[in-house]
C-alpha cells in the first residue's frame with residue numbers, strides 16, 4: 106500500500122485498497138501469478154487476533170481451510186455493499202423523482218435504500234447509520250403516517266400478476282437452461298466488466314451480455330415444480346430481479362463518464378463535478394431503464410480531492 110496510499114496504508118478507504126490490490130494482481134504480482142494476494146495478520150499475535158478479529162479469521166478457517174494464526178490468508182477484492190438504492194427522504198419515505206415527490210405509504214431503510222448519506226462510496230462501518238438511524242426514523246414515520254390515513258381496502262386482484270409470473274416459470278415444460286447457469290454468467294460479467302475498474306468498452310459488452318441473459322432467463326426451467334416451499338421457483342423468480350438491477354447498474358455506469366467514489370472508469374479517471382455532481386435516477390421501461398438526474402444536497406462538507 107506504500108505505492109498507493111503512503112500515509113494511511115491499508116487503512117485507506119476500501120475502494121482505494123481494492124484498486125491497489127487489483128493493480129498489483131493485474132501487474133502479475135498476484136501470489137504465484139494468480140488472481141489473489143496474501144493478507145498476513147500473523148504479526149498481531151494470537152491474543153489480538155482472537156479478541157479483535159474473530160469473525161474474519163473464522164471465515165478464513167471455515168471457507169478457505171487456512172489458519173490465520175500461522176498462515177497468510179488469500180484475498181481478492183469483491184462486492185460487499187450496494188451504494189445507491191431505492192431513493193428516500195430523511196424520514197425513509199420513498200421518493201419518485203428529482204423533485205423528491207413522496208410515494209405515499211411506501212418506506213425503505215437499510216442497504217436497499219438510498220437516503221444518500223454515503224454518496225458514491227460508503228465508508229467502513231457506516232451501514233449502521235442506515236440501520237439504526239434511518240430504520241428508526243422509518244418506524245416512527247410509518248406510525249405517524251398510519252395515524253393520518255384510513256386503512257386502505259386491499260386491492261382484490263393484487264396477487265394475480267404475481268401468481269401468473271410464478272405459474273409461468275413453474276409450468277414451463279421445456280427442459281430449458283438452469284437458473285444457476287444464468288446466475289454464474291451474470292456474476293462473471295458483473296465481476297469482470299462492472300467491477301473495481303470499468304471502461305466504456307467493458308460496460309457496453311456487459312450491457313449486451315446482461316440483455317442476452319435476460320432473454321435466456323425468460324426460458325429457464327426448474328427441477329422442482331411443486332407448490333410448497335419451492336426454493337427453485339423462488340430463485341428463478343429472483344433471477345429476473347437480479348438481472349433488472351444488473352442492467353440498471355450497467356446503464357448508470359456507462360452514462361457516467363467520470364470516476365467518483367467506487368465508480369472507477371479507466372477511460373475517464375478524473376472526477377468531474379461540473380458535469381457529474383448529481384444523483385442518477387433510473388426508471389424501468391419496456392425497452393430497459395432510462396436515466397434522469399437530481400442535484401446533490403451539499404451542506405457543511407464541500408466535496409474535495411481525496412488524498413491519503
Ligand SMILES: Cc1cc2nc3c(=O)[nH]c(=O)nc-3n(C[C@H](O)[C@H](O)[C@H](O)COP(=O)(O)OP(=O)(O)OC[C@H]3O[C@@H](n4cnc5c(N)ncnc54)[C@H](O)[C@@H]3O)c2cc1C
Pocket residue numbers: 185186214215216217229230231232233236
Ligand atoms: C462481508 C460483509 C461485511 C460487512 N461489514 C460491515 C461492517 O463492518 N460495518 C458495516 O457497517 N457494514 C458492513 N457490511 C454491510 C452491512 O452488513 C449491510 O449493509 C447491512 O447488514 C444491511 O442490512 P439490511 O437490514 O438493510 O439488509 P439485510 O441484512 O440484507 O437484510 C435484508 C433481509 O431481507 C430478507 N429478504 C430478502 N428478500 C425478501 C423477501 N422477498 N421477502 C422477505 N424477506 C426478504 C433477507 O433474507 C434479509 O434477511 C458488510 C457486508 C458484508 C457482506
